[in-house]
Amino acid sequence: MVTVIECSADRLAFGTQIGSLSTSMPTVQVPLGNRSYEIQVGTRLIATLGERCRRLKIGTRCAVITDSNVGKHYGEAAIKSLKVAGFTPTLITVDAGESSKNLSTVQKCYDQLAAHRIERKSFLVALGGGVVGDLAGFVAATYLRGIAFVQVPTTLLSQVDSSVGGKVGVNLKAGKNLVGAFHQPRLVLCDLDTLTTLPDRELRSGIAEIVKYGVIYDATLFQRLEKQLDGLLEKQPPILSAIIARCCAIKAEIVSQDETETGMRAALNFGHTIGHAIENSSGYGKFLHGEAISIGQVAAAHLSARRTGLPTADVQRIQALFERLGLPTSIKLPGDKRDKLFSAMRLDKKVSAGEIHFVLAEGIGKAVWGQRVPDAEVNWALDQVKG
Numbered sequence: 001m002v003t004v005i006e007c008s009a010d011r012l013a014f015g016t017q018i019g020s021l022s023t024s025m026p027t028v029q030v031p032l033g034n035r036s037y038e039i040q041v042g043t044r045l046i047a048t049l050g051e052r053c054r055r056l057k058i059g060t061r062c063a064v065i066t067d068s069n070v071g072k073h074y075g076e077a078a079i080k081s082l083k084v085a086g087f088t089p090t091l092i093t094v095d096a097g098e099s100s101k102n103l104s105t106v107q108k109c110y111d112q113l114a115a116h117r118i119e120r121k122s123f124l125v126a127l128g129g130g131v132v133g134d135l136a137g138f139v140a141a142t143y144l145r146g147i148a149f150v151q152v153p154t155t156l157l158s159q160v161d162s163s164v165g166g167k168v169g170v171n172l173k174a175g176k177n178l179v180g181a182f183h184q185p186r187l188v189l190c191d192l193d194t195l196t197t198l199p200d201r202e203l204r205s206g207i208a209e210i211v212k213y214g215v216i217y218d219a220t221l222f223q224r225l226e227k228q229l230d231g232l233l234e235k236q237p238p239i240l241s242a243i244i245a246r247c248c249a250i251k252a253e254i255v256s257q258d259e260t261e262t263g264m265r266a267a268l269n270f271g272h273t274i275g276h277a278i279e280n281s282s283g284y285g286k287f288l289h290g291e292a293i294s295i296g297q298v299a300a301a302h303l304s305a306r307r308t309g310l311p312t313a314d315v316q317r318i319q320a321l322f323e324r325l326g327l328p329t330s331i332k333l334p335g336d337k338r339d340k341l342f343s344a345m346r347l348d349k350k351v352s353a354g355e356i357h358f359v360l361a362e363g364i365g366k367a368v369w370g371q372r373v374p375d376a377e378v379n380w381a382l383d384q385v386k387g
């Protein structure tokens with residue numbers, strides 16, 4: 001099932017009023033006609049989940065899908081909030097980690113939904129990181145031919161990236177995200193309090209995607225990161241909320257301009273051609289996604305200086321930011337490993353007529369995509385990040 005995305009907007013409105021809940025937090029509107037929804041960014045949001053769902057006028061039976069790490073911290077609070085608002089929720093907990101993002105877990109979720117008599121008007125809540133969001137979103141897209149779902153992303157990566165754009169899906173043995181759909185949530189709640197329990201390594205890895213938004217789209221965001229990185233790493237709510245909201249707005253804007261990734265949406269893959277190949281060829285689990293795309297973005301920055309005029313000083317700024325984040329900017333590449341990396345790049349979607357395609361930057365804040373790069377130059381870029 002494929003539903004076309006039509007998001008188009010990046011409005012930021014501060015000071016939302018929800019019933020008796022007077023808040024001061026950014027809201028990103030994603031207008032999709034009758035499927036429009038809001039992304040709320042702020043603190044203490046899980047406690048308001050039930051009340052906010054009630055306003056969506058969806059059925060009373062619902063299920064919260066979470067994972068074993070997130071569930072123990074926030075499962076009870078989510079269920080309580082839903083019950084207080086008059087819903088009849090059930091909690092479905094899957095094992096934490098990428099290995100749960102498959103069809104066998106989907107099947108187990110379907111069985112539990114059926115046992116809880118989840119019906120056409122019921123809804124799901126995805127409470128967790130990108131794994132839970134993709135999995136629960138896919139379950140919601142397909143169960144009874146599609147039911148409503150609400151995203152409560154709890155990793156920085158899922159708050160700034162995977163919860164926006166409507167792509168949901170699971171992995172096959174043959175590769176990641178090979179089965180999926182487009183299914184938009186009815187509401188996204190980015191509760192900053194959940195980040196207090198997020199491991200530091202996961203937080204830093206999520207920031208790699210934020211750096212990417214700065215490089216491809218928003219020089220002001222990039223400068224803000226340079227100035228406020230320490231506050232971001234300390235998880236200071238005003239800094240976190242402004243930056244997360246900006247990233248959601250950028251992604252909504254990009255997706256709106258290119259629903260099916262024939263053009264601009266490809267810019268979101270800056271650093272990912274080499275990054276995905278690093279993840280894939282070194283065995284999933286060695287590098288977190290953000291760590292792999294940190295190396296990939298530094299390599300792409302070098303290529304950009306050579307091919308699309310990115311000033312060398314900006315290559316240094318990009319590398320310096322990743323270094324301050326404690327993310328890797330180089331990788332050991334003995335001959336056989338380099339071969340494996342090339343094979344992985346060739347298997348990627350971004351290859352056509354034998355040449356690997358890259359997203360490159362012309363300056364910080366401006367990306368060009370679909371850049372064909374000959375192997376010799378890809379090799380040169382890898383030399384620049386060789387550890």
Ligand SMILES: NC(=O)c1ccc[n+]([C@@H]2O[C@H](COP(=O)([O-])OP(=O)(O)OC[C@H]3O[C@@H](n4cnc5c(N)ncnc54)[C@H](O)[C@@H]3O)[C@@H](O)[C@H]2O)c1
Pocket residue numbers: 067068069070073096097098101128129130131132134154155157158161162163164165166167168176177194195196197198199202289
């Ligand atoms: N749909 C999209 O557009 C899109 C975009 C980017 C990535 N993704 C997908 O997202 C997935 C990666 O997401 P991720 O990085 O969030 O990984 P994840 O969901 O596996 O979370 C990372 C780890 O942190 C734990 N965790 C999550 N929130 C926590 C919290 N608040 N406190 C303590 N522990 C917590 C999880 O249990 C897990 O162990 C991949 O499967 C990727 O394919 C999807």
Ligand SMILES: [Zn+2]
Pocket residue numbers: 209272289293
């Ligand atoms: Zn990514």
